Amino acid sequence: xxxxxxxxxxxxxxxxxxxxxxxxxxxxxxxxxxxxxxxxxxxxxxxxxxxxxxxxxxxxxxxxxxxxxxxxxxxxxxxxxxxxxxxxxxxxxxxxxxxxxxxxxxxxxxxxxxxxxxxxxxxxxxxxxxxxxxxxxxxxxxxxxxxxxxxxxxxxxxxxxxxxxxxxxxxxxxxxxxxxxxxxxxxxxxxxxxxxxxxxxxxxxxxxxxxxxxxxxxxxxxxxxxxxxxxxxxxxxxxxxxxxxxxxxxxxxxxxxxxxxxxxxxxxxxxxxxxxxxxxxxxxxxxxxxxxxxxxxxxxxxxxxxxxxxxxxxxxxxxxxxxxxxxxxxxxxxxxxxxxxxxxxxxxxxxxxxxxxxxxxxxxxxxxxxxxxxxxxxxxxxxxxxxxxxxxxxxxxxxxxxxxxxxxxxxxxxxxxxxxxxxxxxxxxxxxxxxxxxxxxxxxxxxxxxxxxxxxxxxxxxxxxxxxxxxxxxxxxxxxxxxxxxxxxxxxxxxxxxxxxxxxxxxxxxxxxxxxxxxxxx
Ligand code: SAM
Numbered sequence: 397x398x399x400x401x402x403x404x405x406x407x408x409x410x411x412x413x414x415x416x417x418x419x420x421x422x423x424x425x426x427x428x429x430x431x432x433x434x435x436x437x438x439x440x441x442x443x444x445x446x447x448x449x450x451x452x453x454x455x456x457x458x459x460x461x462x463x464x465x466x467x468x469x470x471x472x473x474x475x476x477x478x479x480x481x482x483x484x485x486x487x488x489x490x491x492x493x494x495x496x497x498x499x500x501x502x503x504x505x506x507x508x509x510x511x512x513x514x515x516x517x518x519x520x521x522x523x524x525x526x527x528x529x530x531x532x533x534x535x536x537x538x539x540x541x542x543x544x545x546x547x548x549x550x551x552x553x554x555x556x557x558x559x560x561x562x563x564x565x566x567x568x569x570x571x572x573x574x575x576x577x578x579x580x581x582x583x584x585x586x587x588x589x590x591x592x593x594x595x596x597x598x599x600x601x602x603x604x605x606x607x608x609x610x611x612x613x614x615x616x617x618x619x620x621x622x623x624x625x626x627x628x629x630x631x632x633x634x635x636x637x638x639x640x641x642x643x644x645x646x647x648x649x650x651x652x653x654x655x656x657x658x659x660x661x662x663x664x665x666x667x668x669x670x671x672x673x674x675x676x677x678x679x680x681x682x683x684x685x686x687x688x689x690x691x692x693x694x695x696x697x698x699x700x701x702x703x704x705x706x707x708x709x710x711x712x713x714x715x716x717x718x719x720x721x722x723x724x725x726x727x728x729x730x731x732x733x734x735x736x737x738x739x740x741x742x743x744x745x746x747x748x749x750x751x752x753x754x755x756x757x758x759x760x761x762x763x764x765x766x767x768x769x770x771x772x773x774x775x776x777x778x779x780x781x782x783x784x785x786x787x788x789x790x791x792x793x794x795x796x797x798x799x800x801x802x803x804x805x806x807x808x809x810x811x812x813x814x815x816x817x818x819x820x821x822x823x824x825x826x827x828x829x830x831x832x833x834x835x836x837x838x839x840x841x842x843x844x845x846x847x848x849x850x851x852x853x854x855x856x857x858x859x860x861x862x863x864x865x866x867x868x869x870x871x872x873x874x875x876x877x878x879x880x881x882x883x884x885x886x887x888x889x890x891x892x893x894x895x896x897x898x899x900x901x902x903x904x905x906x907x908x909x910x911x912x913x914x915x916x917x918x
Contacts, residue, residue: 434485458488481531504529543568551609553581557569563588567581639652662681663900690895699725764857764860778847793822
């Protein structure tokens, strides 16, 4: 079971303290309020990631950091009377209630207000009053307020709210006409009719709908800016950025990508994992980069041992029949399709003419999932070159044997039975393989590189499946890191002038590789 109170403490430490939230009362309150009680069922495990989450009525529970940031801007103190506009899930009001004496919170959706009220009751938070209505008008009977926090973005700071501030009171509100980005404003009442303003930077909130906010038909649900603003729709923006290309089979299509000929990495991202047209287009661009511009690496979002079978085929290397046929894992259609088969055959034919053979273009897998295939490949290699080392490796990987078929269950088991043993064993084996690589540098090249890469994959996969059990972004980052490092190893192995085309989902090629080389096509 995920220990949510531990996750909560971690969230406060990592996402709040370390990012500059210093107010002790706020940090303490956020350590106390169980955010999981304010998210919709099914989202509990994400409650302590620092992001907004969807709630009913197309609304969101705010990101913890922004809740803390707004409270710090508002300088909320024990003894204060605070108004919140936009109750939503009730989470922010609950946090405020742990710091101040009285909280008033207004929500325009009756269903959300009622759910929040029940949550407060259940948790025994008795100093919060909830009302359904238009919060841009404030709560005049309870005014003046020491602080007013508005959790939705309006065209400006509503006058009614400014007037309900006590002198010295602070109003925090996101304002701005762009639905994608607003400014976080702090308005301080300095006298009976004087106010000062500060800007605390860019934020993004759902719209404030009401008399002194936006009209409902201005942009809610459509996500469009109000009608008096100049708008550019998504199709218009795409239309302005794209460039017409000839048909895929027309040679001029691939030639259009000659502009990337000098790049070290060309990243061909995709979003669907499979339209025929995209696969054909990607293959045409890649053929051109290989044939005319000397690219010799095709690195794809496939598992290493599976792609290695293709690599042996396209580079005319010794075939080593794997225990399991490659590309059996879901989504099998991603690689087992006619477009990929045609590309693979083309690459094999192309490579036949390439001399010396070490310059032949290879096909590599960056992904992490086929742990059992990788174990089989390491053992197969060692059986051939060093049976004694194979026996040791067999013993070490034996630890993972029960989970090889269903590695996703390993994480759960590792929790109860301890994983140190498996972790140590696979790391030792990985180190041995890397030491062997150094020792045999120059000999056994591609085969030893393949085996070492498999040993790396097993070590990453052991960690991945363990971390995956906790859910969240850590396992995702681990997988992306493994893919990025694998690409680096391939580039290193193929020499200083090696250049690669990467075929992967947009979510993987977006950040890391871009940051490194800054070359993106597609
Ligand atoms: N503070 C909330 C929490 O912790 O879950 C998050 C609030 S959500 C980002 C913004 C909320 O403001 C939505 O629930 C929306 O329905 C509400 N809202 C928008 N306009 C409003 C208005 N004029 N009066 C009251 N609530 C409003």
